[in-house]
Amino acid sequence: MINLFVVLVIISCLITPITAYCSSVTADLIVVLKSYRLMFLMNQGEIIKTYRISLGKDPVGHKTKEGDKKTPEGLYFIESRKSDSKYYKALKISYPNDADRQRAQSMGFSPGGMIMIHGLPKELETVGKMHRRLDWTDGCIGVTNEEIDEIWNLVPDGIPIYIKP
Numbered sequence: 001m002i003n004l005f006v007v008l009v010i011i012s013c014l015i016t017p018i019t020a021y022c023s024s025v026t027a028d029l030i031v032v033l034k035s036y037r038l039m040f041l042m043n044q045g046e047i048i049k050t051y052r053i054s055l056g057k058d059p060v061g062h063k064t065k066e067g068d069k070k071t072p073e074g075l076y077f078i079e080s081r082k083s084d085s086k087y088y089k090a091l092k093i094s095y096p097n098d099a100d101r102q103r104a105q106s107m108g109f110s111p112g113g114m115i116m117i118h119g120l121p122k123e124l125e126t127v128g129k130m131h132r133r134l135d136w137t138d139g140c141i142g143v144t145n146e147e148i149d150e151i152w153n154l155v156p157d158g159i160p161i162y163i164k165p
Helices: 002-015 098-106 122-133 145-154
Strands: 029-033 038-043 046-052 074-085 088-093 116-118 160-164
Touching (some): 074 116, 116 145
Antiparallel strands (some): 029 038, 038 046, 074 160, 088 116
16 A cells, blocks of 8 residues: 555656645645655645655664664654754654654663754755755655755645655
8 A cells, every 4th residue: 555655656756846836725634755766745635745855864774862863754744843943944744753752762762853844055055956865864755955845835724744664
């Protein structure tokens, strides 16, 4: 079932323009495919926007502890937003959840936190889309400042974000 979903999303991405169907539609779900470096804003099962993204510096696998440079995997929620972020603007993801805390604690670690979808830091804002050439975050999902402006307007707080390997 999951593989079929991935195939359908990729096919849809190939035949769907990267621009939103309608800028007034808001997302009700975010899907991230880490291995493809893609993030989809969805509304009622339809892709309304597609973004190419950067991830944590060590992106393979699920985040297990603070400082591991991994982007978490699983079901989370957009819990808040930060307009004065060091990374222009940011949407906070609800990592860690209870399972993440328990897993980290059982290994004797802190799970970390402050995982965000965010733009570029002031000193790199002119890099724009070139940021995608490498994974550079500490575990967050990086997009351009123009893209985070769009995402900011299309994504309400509280919606789920499903981060897949």
